[in-house]
Amino acid sequence: MIISVGVVAYNEQNTLPKLFECIKAQTYPHDKMEIVLVDSMSKDDTKSLMEKFKKENKDFCNIQVLDNPQKKLAGGWNVILKNYHGDAVVRIDAHAEIPEDFVEKNVKVLESGEYVSGGLRPNIIDESTPWKETLLLAEQSMFGSSIAPYRRSEKKTYVKSVFHGAYKREVFDKVGFFNEQLGRTEDNEINYRIREAGYKICYSPDIVSYQHTRNSLKAxxxxxxxxxxxxxxxxxxxxxxxxxxxxxxxxxxxxxxxxxxxxxxxxxxxxxxxxxxxxxxxxxxxxxxxxxxxxxxxxxxxxxxxxxxxxxxxxxxxxxxxxxxxxxxxx
Structure with missing residues (x-):
């Protein structure tokens, strides 16, 4: 199975190097991985980092660096959906990290017969200080964040949404693109359409990926x-x-x-x-x-x-x- 890994970024020059290291460390065969990087008109070195990654990594079957003139996340993901070549596409946030078996475990679930897969989403911080650790505790708490199953469930089940989902090509071919009029809830809306189209969203606790907690209380x-x-x-x-x-x-x-x-x-x-x-x-x-x-x-x-x-x-x-x-x- 050819897997397309998609990343949409805006001014993420500080987080992309670590994410790129995570992508390069993937145990899934690189000749079966396509990397699609979309820059949302960043004002920092985000796009140059993407171009550098493309130039230095020839072992992947394909690497694309594309532009998202609309800047919105939904628009960026539609750029990916219009250009990826894989049998499935995996969504990865720029402000995140993935373990080396992340793609491999998603493929295992998809090849078992599922059409959408995803898993746990622990939060992490970029450096350990007492204040950032406290912000992390607030974000991790059910009281401070939400009761969404993908944050902490330890059982395989079917859910309404997943973090860093992997989707077979057939899914988006049937339900269409992300709603570009939505600023933060585009994932809720498209996962609803996916469920309405008859697909199940499979949550597997074996799949883990990490989201960076915001670095300050203001953020x-x-x-x-x-x-x-x-x-x-x-x-x-x-x-x-x-x-x-x-x-x-x-x-x-x-x-x-x-x-x-x-x-x-x-x-x-x-x-x-x-x-x-x-x-x-x-x-x-x-x-x-x-x-x-x-x-x-x-x-x-x-x-x-x-x-x-x-x-x-x-x-x-x-x-x-x-x-x-x-x-x-x-x-």
Missing amino acids: MLKQKYGNGYWVALTLKACPKCLSVYHFVPLCFVLGIIGTSILAAFGFPILAYLMWGLYWLVAVGMSLLSVKGEKKTWCQLALPFLFFLLHISYGIGSFVGMIKLPFWKYKR
Whole structure:
């Protein structure tokens, strides 16, 4: 089976060298691997690094370096889908790392009869400092991130979505391209269409790939805000591709607003109950997160980190809901 490995990148000169080393270390035969690299009009050395990789690695069956003028991730992936030559294509984020058997294990699942495969997605950091380790704990926690099975499940099963999925060519031939009008939820939408087309998305715990946690609290909050914003807008494009848990942070923000208004009018009991329960859970989840970890003073910030992540995501969804009626979405 010829496998096309696709990477879309924008200003990722710091992460691409490590990812390229991961790709070169793959145990799957390189003469059966095509590498498709797409630059989204980067302003740093991203494209030159891609060209260098192409020039220095002749053992792969093919390497392409292409441009994504639209800059959006969905547009970049459509560039790959229009140009790859393999029997299947594997999606890999530029801000990630893969173990040496990643492609090989995906191929094994696809050759067993599955059409889409994927697996675990642990988070990692680029350097170990007490603060970055604390940010990592917040991102890894079910309370700080999500309950998506691909983050932690240890059983083979069929799921709604996977991280770094591998897809047989037939899948995209049937369901079409990514929706380029979506900024952050393009994967939710296309995985929904894949399921509606009758394909199952196979999650295998034997497959592992890693995503870098954002390096700063500011970057992490910006990411959560954007996620919440696009979840709200996606209600106009594909409401069925979303789950209830996507809107929990929005409900939290609305709860803050509602109970605060009631408290201002002399009915504070609901505010007391909501805040008491929230901080009880936040502290409890923080204790679970640091269990077995080396203790540092930075970990005392975990309950407040959870709060900031939830607020940022929720405010993003709130703003998206306000914009939703005015968003000109073309079906």
